[in-house]
Amino acid sequence: MTNNFFDAVKNRRTYYNISADSPVTDERLREIVEYAVKHSPSAFNSQSGRTVLLLAKHHEKLWNMTEDVLRGFVPADQFQQTADKMQSFRAGHGTVLFFEDQNIVKSLQEQFPLYAANFPVWSSQSSAMLQFVVWTGLETEGLGASLQHYGELIEDAVKTEWKIAPEWKLIAQMPFGKPTVEPGEKSFEDISKRSLVFG
Ligand SMILES: Cc1cc2nc3c(=O)[nH]c(=O)nc-3n(C[C@H](O)[C@H](O)[C@H](O)COP(=O)(O)O)c2cc1C
Numbered sequence: 001m002t003n004n005f006f007d008a009v010k011n012r013r014t015y016y017n018i019s020a021d022s023p024v025t026d027e028r029l030r031e032i033v034e035y036a037v038k039h040s041p042s043a044f045n046s047q048s049g050r051t052v053l054l055l056a057k058h059h060e061k062l063w064n065m066t067e068d069v070l071r072g073f074v075p076a077d078q079f080q081q082t083a084d085k086m087q088s089f090r091a092g093h094g095t096v097l098f099f100e101d102q103n104i105v106k107s108l109q110e111q112f113p114l115y116a117a118n119f120p121v122w123s124s125q126s127s128a129m130l131q132f133v134v135w136t137g138l139e140t141e142g143l144g145a146s147l148q149h150y151g152e153l154i155e156d157a158v159k160t161e162w163k164i165a166p167e168w169k170l171i172a173q174m175p176f177g178k179p180t181v182e183p184g185e186k187s188f189e190d191i192s193k194r195s196l197v198f199g
Pocket residue numbers: 012013014015146147148149183186
């Protein structure tokens with residue numbers, strides 16, 4: 001399949017080996033994230049997605065904070081592996097934090113009680129779409145990213161550090177930078193068993 005969109009979809013991969021160099025300006029990074037936030041779909045057009053772009057010392061601070069929190073959970077004799085992982089993220093250029101505004105989710109639940117149970121699920125699905133657009137957008141600009149989930153451990157510290165509204169729920173963290181090592185080959189299940197066509 002050749003077309004810029006499908007090439008980008010295929011080329012988006014998980015990059016764990018990244019450096020702080022960036023082929024694009026920080027202004028362009030802001031533009032990409034804002035564009036994704038604006039144009040990614042959300043249930044009922046709720047626009048519940050929120051992002052924070054951390055660059056330079058803010059990006060480093062995030063991974064220092066995460067490392068400090070993990071030190072309290074990971075046994076000391078196994079911590080080096082965790083520290084190395086944190087360093088691999090910190091070595092990047094920046095991190096995009098993804099949040100979902102819970103006030104919007106609650107307000108929709110009140111407005112449409114019939115679908116109340118669905119709104120948290122749709123919020124999560126909407127965030128995933130936004131994450132995918134940012135991840136693939138970064139890929140098209142020559143950057144490599146990965147998707148991380150330390151939210152439960154770091155949410156309070158993140159909110160205090162960057163004065164984030166309490167109703168913003170931290171969903172995911174996406175460290176990115178210039179790829180230094182390409183990801184390994186990916187294996188695929190038989191597509192005919194996963195995707196059916198009738199007619
Ligand atoms: C919903 C979701 C959650 C993920 N969570 C993590 C994660 O917490 N840590 C991580 O390193 N990768 C995470 N990944 C990345 C997947 O492991 C990765 O996308 C998958 O192995 C396919 O590899 P690729 O991204 O190179 O195509 C996540 C991906 C998705 C879609």
